[in-house]
Amino acid sequence: MVAENILKLKQEISQKAELVIVSKTRTLQEITEAYNTGHKLFAENRVQNLLERYEALPKDIAWHIIGHLQTNKVKFIAPFIGLIQSVDSLKLLEEINKQAEKCNRKINCLLQIYIAQEDTKFGLSETECMDLLHSFEFQTMQNIQVVGLMGMASNTNDTAIVQSEFEGLKSFFQTVKTEINLPNFNILSMGMSGDYHLAIECGSNMVRVGSKIFE
Ligand SMILES: *Cc1c(COP(=O)(O)O)cnc(C)c1O
Numbered sequence: 001m002v003a004e005n006i007l008k009l010k011q012e013i014s015q016k017a018e019l020v021i022v023s024k025t026r027t028l029q030e031i032t033e034a035y036n037t038g039h040k041l042f043a044e045n046r047v048q049n050l051l052e053r054y055e056a057l058p059k060d061i062a063w064h065i066i067g068h069l070q071t072n073k074v075k076f077i078a079p080f081i082g083l084i085q086s087v088d089s090l091k092l093l094e095e096i097n098k099q100a101e102k103c104n105r106k107i108n109c110l111l112q113i114y115i116a117q118e119d120t121k122f123g124l125s126e127t128e129c130m131d132l133l134h135s136f137e138f139q140t141m142q143n144i145q146v147v148g149l150m151g152m153a154s155n156t157n158d159t160a161i162v163q164s165e166f167e168g169l170k171s172f173f174q175t176v177k178t179e180i181n182l183p184n185f186n187i188l189s190m191g192m193s194g195d196y197h198l199a200i201e202c203g204s205n206m207v208r209v210g211s212k213i214f215e
Helices: 002-016 028-035 047-056 071-077 090-102 126-134 159-179 196-201
Strands: 018-022 041-044 062-065 083-087 107-114 144-152 187-190 206-209
Touching (some): 002 018, 002 028, 028 041, 047 071, 071 090, 083 090, 083 144, 090 144, 107 126, 159 196, 196 206
Parallel strands (some): 018 206, 041 062, 062 083, 144 187, 187 206
16 A cells, blocks of 8 residues: 555656655554655654664665754754754754764755744744845854755645645745855755645645555
């Protein structure tokens, strides 16, 4: 089932977006089943679970973190994390930079932008994002690279709302790309099980899908 779902999904989104399989809440066995299809890109939303899985599973998996990240946990994932999709403050970015330096590496990050109408979601406003990118602190960081933006739309069946949120993020992505000189600023991560079609239509090039694969 898992293998079929992955194949189907990859055919659907082919060329247009990269698939990140969200493995949170799944068993090691389920993740292994997905891995055995040849897929190597997985995401977790909690550091503790990520560490357990990183230890237990093959080392050629590229792990992303997609949940709110506390500064005091950055050090645990800094040695191996492939992409931190949920950067929502300058303070967090500074800590990532510091820990990356200790590991002698550069860590790729997405800035998470708040686009939903709910107030339960983390993320920066567009203004906060611009302020961060223009700050002296940001410009002097050597061990992080901001390679794009991530956003989560409102959890609603009203596709008009979801569409306008995705379009808004796409347009902001273009603004950042034009106004700020960031090498490799190319990733627009939006879309989950319920809304990845729409997200891709609105310009997403990275989707984060969990339940649709493991259902
Ligand atoms: C859980 C989660 C997903 C995947 O959600 P599904 O609906 O299971 O596809 C994507 N992005 C984030 C940030 C998540 O927390």
